[in-house]
Amino acid sequence: MEKQTASFPRARWRFLRRMPCLMIVAVGIAAMAVPVQAQAAEAVAVCNPTAQNGCVNGILQDAGKQPVAGATVTLSGAESAQTTTADDGTWAFAVESDGEYTVAIDESVAEQYGLTASSMDVTIEKNSFDKQRAVVRFDRTTNDAASGTDMQGDGTNSTGADSDSKAASDSSAAGFGSTIGARFWQQLYSGVIFGLMLGLMSVGMNLVYGTTGLSSFSHGEQVTLGGLACYVGTQLLHWPLPVSAVFAVAVGAFTGLLQNEVLWAPLRRRHVGTMQQMIVTIGLSMAMQYIFQFLFGGDIKGITRSIPDTFDIGPITTDWPTVISALIAIVVIVGVSMFLYHTRFGRATRAVSDNAALAAVSGIDVEQVVRIVWILSCALAALSGVLLGIYLNGISWNTGATLLLLMFSSVTLGGLGTANGALVGSLVIGVMADMSTLVIPDDMRYASALAILIIVLLIRPQGIFGKQQRVG
């Protein structure tokens, strides 16, 4: 308060001091304006506003965006001139004085091309950004064009505002209905693709949870690591993409082994509780994120530069990298599932998952199982990072972190500790997130996916595939 009252007289004083100066300028402008008034506006090919001239320009085209060439456009008002439209329909007048102008085309031309108006009023003010250039379009698509004249300028803003917004909302409502059909299959498809990639990440996370009881918050960073390793391969070392992808998976697998040996195995040996271990994963997650940012910077890194050619399958537009990524994801997830259910090691893993102590007693090397699970989990995360980086057109230091909650939801939704559950949960979340934008704003789409999670858990607390557990 005090500051404002103190500064007010100051500002006023400054204004008073400037008064004579302003008056001189005003007189000068008035003096200059007299000869300017006599000069006609000039028809030019291209007009850009400067301190000396304003612009009245536009493009004459029909409702189908076809340019109308050779039509006469007349400017009247403060200055007057005439021009004909160019081959691309453009026309322009450079005007020197501020004031009201009217732009008109022949009514017969307007009728011939189905234009809604044949004349419009505009206001030019050279020094004001919103009035130094007036763009006149006779092909306006809004429905309130019946009046024909006086469609632009201050009048419309106040009186026409209601009908304007009404027309806009009408058209958007109509567009909304018609685009749902066009978008339905495409968004279902992109939802499934995203779900598959989410599934690939979640399976590994779920395996770790199943065997060690640990919810790994740093799993997102393993995904980022895979994508960034692939970026290093393709963009920095200029390797072909498949080689880079294998490199990325190898890096991921190695970090899994390393983590287990230096971090998780010692923690387990010391009987640190899973809650404490979980806190360690949160710390690890933050540390890894900022190491990535330190090494790679804060911008989004593109794994590939080129944009693949697209093709249509029925109502869906897609490209080969996306299809191949989806196939890889399916094959790998099915492979992991087969591995768990049909190999000796897989059975050992499931045994550890069910009851580690009992598995150890029956002769299973629990540590070895956990080690392999960590390697597998991190390798899967790295692979999903590569596929995700290609599908999302880039990977940045925090991509994995932004997906972490979706992974947790998928796992919880599908059933904690079950491999198939993670896949089904991911598909549900992915499809829900992408399909929900048909009806709700885009930035709320993940909320809808998580709402499904809550509803499912209320009905089936163990998740879709989870085993019912007795409490107490």
Next chain:
Amino acid sequence: MNIRRMTTMATALTAAAVLALAGCGSSGASDDKGDAGTSAKTDQFVLGELWPETGSLAYLAPPEIAAGKLAVQDINDAGGVLGKDVTTVDADTSDADHADQNSSATQSVLSKDPSFVIGPASSSVVKNVYKTITSQKIPMLSMGATSTDFSGLDPYFFRTVAPDSVQGAVMGNLIAQDGVQNLAIAVFNDEYGTGLRDVIVKTVEAAGVNVVYGESSDAFDPTETNFSSIATAIKATNPDAVLVIAFDQTVPLIKSLASAGVDTHKLYLVDGNTSDYSGDFDAGLLEGSKGTIPGVSPTDDFVSRLESTGVDLGGTTTYAAETYDGIILAALAAQKGGSADGETIQKNMAAVSGADGGEACDSYKACLALLKDGKDIQYQGVTGIGPFNKNNDPSSANIGVYVFDGDNKPQFDHTQSGDVPTD
């Protein structure tokens, strides 16, 4: 609403709690020091610098840092402020999704008693931090905060960039005169994005352009990574052209649009994303697309001087001129007022920018010589902006219009200049 924002928020809250605990012991002491430090006359000009070195705006930091170095070098080469070399203190504010980092960077700079703070560039970050700085009577100047709400925000808040009302009007007319009938807008849900979007929508609709997507509710989250459903939705509305208002999200977004079959030769970009994409896309992808950047196109001379500071500009000079001029203006204000404290600088900012008239000069050295002769000056820097108006906005400004060439680099086309509205 967004679940990822919740994580960020949780992190922010935790961090804030930690900071609060850590700050308990020393906060009283630093307050006393702050009050005493800012009101007292001093001849040591300490420049506080807030750069977005990390986060989604990190690509804007190199030109700002280079401009900061260049300005300090030019000032000190000309004899410094009040005869003493300028010293600097800087910190990384990150982006608005890291609110904890915004405030800790601000605290870190404020702890060094700066005379003046340059930055931050982002409107959202400015909103998070300006009160902390201006309440200590330290003037701050943003080189990139274009939110229309910031006109007259605080007597201690200045900016060398024109508000979005100006750029939006130019961009809106550009879209209209190109004959666009159905416009789709991909905009991120952020102070800057939606503010600029609203101005452009108003302008194009007045000219009869139909906005088919993104008019009001369809904005994406600033941390979004998956743009396929947005691209699908945009393609389904069958637009003639797409306006993209985003920062670093632009690259994956444009790739998604291209994959969905949207014509990438008819894109319109704004100051947040009109930059050199020659390293990101195949040649020719953006050819013919247009962009606007406030300020005049930096001269080759200025760009080469920026490069001489040894900072890798990364292909963009956005906000470099605004940063440079902001620092020079503050230094001149301190020189004119005879003291490098916050209040003196704040009082003299408008005067050295030429609000009261005076002799025109175009470098710190030339202006310093005039000031030493006791003359009123009018600094005309590299941005080509007019003197500060009553809202501490530039009274007049330039908007450059650029067209992308076959190498996906923006090439300067023409400049529009005019007065910045004050109401």
